[in-house]
Amino acid sequence: MQIPLLIAAIIMFAFQTFRSKRLITSALWLAGVSALLSVVFFQLGGWQVAVIELSVGAGLVTILFVFAINIVGDEVVEERSLLPRSFVVGIILLNTLLMGWFLFPVISQATEGTEPPFSTMLWQERGLDILVQIVLIFAGVLGLLGLLAEAKAPLDQPIAEQVAARRESDLKALQDSSLEKEKEYAI
Amino acid sequence: MNLSSSYVGLIGILGLLGVGFYGLLTTRNLIRIVIALQILVKATLLGLIVAGNTSNQINLVQSLAVTVIVADTVVAVIGIALAVQIRRRVGTLDVKELSTLRG
Numbered sequence: 001m002q003i004p005l006l007i008a009a010i011i012m013f014a015f016q017t018f019r020s021k022r023l024i025t026s027a028l029w030l031a032g033v034s035a036l037l038s039v040v041f042f043q044l045g046g047w048q049v050a051v052i053e054l055s056v057g058a059g060l061v062t063i064l065f066v067f068a069i070n071i072v073g074d075e076v077v078e079e080r081s082l083l084p085r086s087f088v089v090g091i092i093l094l095n096t097l098l099m100g101w102f103l104f105p106v107i108s109q110a111t112e113g114t115e116p117p118f119s120t121m122l123w124q125e126r127g128l129d130i131l132v133q134i135v136l137i138f139a140g141v142l143g144l145l146g147l148l149a150e151a152k153a154p155l156d157q158p159i160a161e162q163v164a165a166r167r168e169s170d171l172k173a174l175q176d177s178s179l180e181k182e183k184e185y186a187i
Numbered sequence: 188m189n190l191s192s193s194y195v196g197l198i199g200i201l202g203l204l205g206v207g208f209y210g211l212l213t214t215r216n217l218i219r220i221v222i223a224l225q226i227l228v229k230a231t232l233l234g235l236i237v238a239g240n241t242s243n244q245i246n247l248v249q250s251l252a253v254t255v256i257v258a259d260t261v262v263a264v265i266g267i268a269l270a271v272q273i274r275r276r277v278g279t280l281d282v283k284e285l286s287t288l289r290g
Contacts, residue, residue: 003192007199014206014226023218030222037229040199044192044240049252053232056256061225061263068218068267072274081213082283088212092205100201107193111242118246126250133257140261147268 027065034058196237203230221266228259
């Protein structure tokens with residue numbers, strides 16, 4: 001009985017993510033989706049993934065979103081859709097009906113089976129996945145550092161103009177001093 | 188295995204996919220687009236767990252779901268960093284104004 005209520009709440013939270021005007025509110029609704037989803041995972045038997053989803057999805061990613069919104073400002077973009085909304089809703093309904101039509105018969109063919117414990121499965125049978133995850137995390141960190149790094153010598157127009165003006169004034173001062181010296185020698 | 192919870196989970200997957208696609212196709216804010224991608228990945232995660240619950244292979248599915256969560260987090264981090272840089276350099280997050288191509 002709990003799972004249908006949780007699923008309804010998740011869909012409502014997800015919809016609220018796009019209805020709210022402010023970005024920070026959207027990020028908090030997304031955190032709510034992650035938190036409720038982790039409860040559903042727990043109910044369905046995926047305990048380890050539930051913990052990871054709660055800590056990463058509802059914790060880390062939300063902090064990242066709040067951090068980014070703090071930097072860029074809570075800009076309210078005019079929410080005029082690129083495509084007509086009725087067209088989008090029609091496509092999504094068609095997509096959902098087709099997917100439901102294909103998936104409902106498949107999910108009724110439940111199977112029985114045994115499998116090794118989670119730790120054996122993760123570290124021994126899918127060890128290559130762990131290596132790929134480590135590489136992916138390093139690539140993500142390096143990409144983030146590269147993207148957020150400030151340029152050491154910014155070549156913006158105002159700074160370039162400042163440098164040119166300073167050079168001109170130095171040159172003028174040098175010329176003036178040399179002219180004065182020539183006058184002194186002439187005297 | 189509980190078949191009715193699997194059906195409810197399937198409805199949840201379809202609902203999350205629908206909301207995620209709706210957000211992806213209608214919004215113009217870059218950060219909201221990353222949020223829509225997050226919701227789509229959460230639908231995928233729910234699909235994996237429901238499939239594992241139905242087929243009694245929850246441990247295999249959990250190991251796959253961990254990989255998906257890691258990849259999803261990296262995508263979110265890079266997407267957010269790109270949005271921050273675009274806001275600094277261009278001054279807007281509106282995807283329509285970012286296009287400099289004129290045809």
